[in-house]
Amino acid sequence: MKKITVIGALFLSMIQFSCSDDMLVTTDPTRIGSELFYKNETQLQQALNGVYGSLQTITNTAYIFQEFPSDNTTLDFNPLDRGGAAGWEAFEFSTVNQGNGEIATVWNQYYAMMYNINYALEKMAGSTVDAAAKAPIEGQLKFIRAYGYFNLVQYFGDVVLVTKTLDKPDAAFDLTRSPQAEVWAQIEKDLKEAVTLLPATYPTAQLGRVTKGAALALLGKTYLTQKKYADAVTTLKQVTGYTLNPLYADNFNPAKKNGPESIFEIQYQGGNDLGEQSSFAYTFAPRLSAGAVTGYANTTPGGRNIPTNDLIAAYEPGDLRKDVSLKTSYTLNGTVVPIPYIIKFTYPHTITGRTDNNWPVLRYADVLLMLAESINEATGPSAEAFDYLNQVRKRAGLAAVSGLDKVALRDAIMKERRVELAFENQRWFDLRRTKTPAELTAFMNAYGAKEKAKPTVDRGGIAFNALDYVYTDNEYYLPIPAPQILISSKLTQNPGY
Template identity: 75%
Template sequence: MKKITLIGTALLCLSQFSCKEDFLVTTDPTRIGADLFYKNETQFLQALNGVYGQLQTITNSAYIFQEFTSDNTTIDFNPLDRGGAAGWEAFEYSTVNPGNGEISNMWNQYYSAMYNINYALEKLGPSTIDATVKKQVEGQLKFLRAYFYFHLVQYFGDVVLVTSTLDKPERAFDLVRSPEAEVYKQIEKDLKEAADLLPQTYPANQAGRVTKGAALSLLGKMYLTRKQYAEAVTTLKQVTTLGYSLLPKYADNFDPTKKNGPESIFEVQYQGGNDLGEHSNFMYVFAPRLSGAAVTGFSTAVPLGRNIPTNDIIAAYEEGDLRKDASLKTGYTLNGKLVPVPFVSKYQHPHTIAGRTDNNWPVLRYADVLLMLAEAINEQTGPTAEALDYLNKVRTRAGLAPLGSDLDKEKFRTAVLKERRVELAFENHRWFDLKRTMTPAQLAAFMNAHGAKEKAKPTVDRGGIAFNALDYVFENHEYYFPIPAPQILINNKLAQNPGY
């Protein structure tokens, strides 16, 4: 995938309009001009792969916005280094403001990818490449655009909706935020079209590309998020006919030697064991910061101690749940002594080069689909036998006793949310699940209660450093992130979210 990253970089040049400036009187031989590119099938596939490369970059830090913000994870606090206090740590302590650098970087990454998608789609339309390849490229690009906007609209609410490139740079200053409903309408359109365009399978050398099943699964998730339960049920049931199945062993979903298995609907692809720059490193980011080789296997490792499982999620696993040991460890052994700092073990696997792991990141799994179906059916008609069956399939695989038919609608709702929490732990689902099932006021009360528990009994020792008075004070407006301050300075037509 090395060429993938280079193409993505070239397209970023286009997105900044620098390749069209009049003062450029010479041609850079290291870059491919827009007029010379998009001429054949190979180049369109390279452009598509460039967007997949950007998906890797976005996924590398997604835990900050989708797990850190929730009650699932916390920080291996470093009292000697407070460099992250105003950046990534703010998402743990609910102290994010418009000047946060992580917010700004995230916004730029998404919209850079969006430009490349829109540009490629515009070039694809009039192209004369093979019809089958053309459909597949279009479907994948539209899925990725929908996926990115599905994140953005949940992060920020109203966002800038762009589905075409700008002919003049100055037009960017006229862009305004589109209402959430309009953004979701575009997501729905893209996913429906993607589902019609995409195949269900690819040749082995293209494993991991977006499929029809991925488009339908994300569409079902969008309907569930929008509380369109009938549409969610109809869409997700289509996924159950496409040949997916639960793996007998939960841990195999995350084994790098068993990537893209029968339970996998879509996962972000990484490749370790080489110096091509396509590796993952989640183990190093999530390992306790003083664990060294005890977790990673390499004495040169400098773990970051982020995304540490909280006391709360550790306690959420029922006795005998086989998923717990596959997902987290409550400590590590160093110099013959147990150090009681928990860590995410879901991405802890042997690898050959320090810092270059081979783990993919799961985005959509069949277990997720079954639990969404159970939830949507319950919300639509109550806890039917069918809904219970979907839920119990997931519990049975985890080694747990099936739930009985004595649950009412509210208890079933609670059971499904709890099951989603432990089944999909540390896969970037928790924050959106909380938002989907709570009002801003309810979410604020929930997060403040979690914060009070962390303050009273921190998951990780803080080295004698007291909490700040503003830590874990969650207000209703924090249901949405702030629009990055630099974006509002650039374009004052972008109104800030209330409360920031």
């Protein structure tokens, strides 16, 4: 696999550097150069595995950008350590600015991954490897590129769209942000091509790789996000071969990974020293809970992604998903501490800090709810739309809904998505998809007012900052990282930053 070092900028991660013959060139005899790599199927698979590894890195902090900004989660406030106030905490309190380090990091992570994808695709195109062997690898790479831009365009709006490597450094400084329409068109193109290249299933040893069903599901979500409802319905109905797990908890149990409901999930492996583990249980546990939540006392939990009072109240009485997803307190040394926390990703494990939980990206329940939404938006309430919604509710132990008009059914679907997909990095994009910037501003300010009046977690006597939970229209998009603007004068900043 070709390793790319990111030096604080998109541009350096886009460029394939070359040296003239008269420059001093040394070769490390222990390493395989890129000119000798990508020659057989094994090497192509190794390059692909490296891209999957990039997905792990990106997913480790995706909650910061996809849950924290929403009304789903908050943080276990630490009055003695305000080191995160300018970084990850800013996403909770709506105080993000262009100098935020988390934004700079995620930008570089995505574009480093894009470079590796583009480079692998180019080298693979010239490879003599059998076309039948290359097809699924190409399909996986194009799906992951589409998934990356699916997130980037919703984070930043217009983004730099690059689908090939650059061979001269100067060319990087001519790159500009492409309009969102062009980015969405590229996402659709990659996913349509992936559908034709990917298999429906893999052998057991390769479970977890991107399938045709995953490409169709993300393509359907792409159409839904753009309000192309008829296309979304047609595409999502092609996502077949999946079924809801009988038990909601089976979706998150490490012993039942990649089950019948799983369409695509980020793969992790704990219990060893391979460095492929997840650690969400530690990140999300209350910060002073020690081992009360994780089972290992000599740790310092992160206290991040704490379920809000607002979300907890959204569960209907008798909803079986609530006790699988969260707890409202923990007990330490015989004392009950009333701080909620996520348990969806908390399971027994054998090594401190190394959990075995995968991260769900696309589940069949998501597809069913997208179908209900798309049908309702395209043609209004129908028996079919209610059926898709009620399949999800039935598994949750809830009564079927019926007889709602279009607006009421829209609200019911959104509420169902909120609790069904809670803490799976869906909420912020759902809010953005279903609300205009002005509507989202009013919604988030109303939520912020409730959280300030009655915080989910005690703040230890520290008052809210005057800017906390003051959401403005421009926050519909994140700012372009300040280092990128400084590096290239051709990059423009989003309004309001």
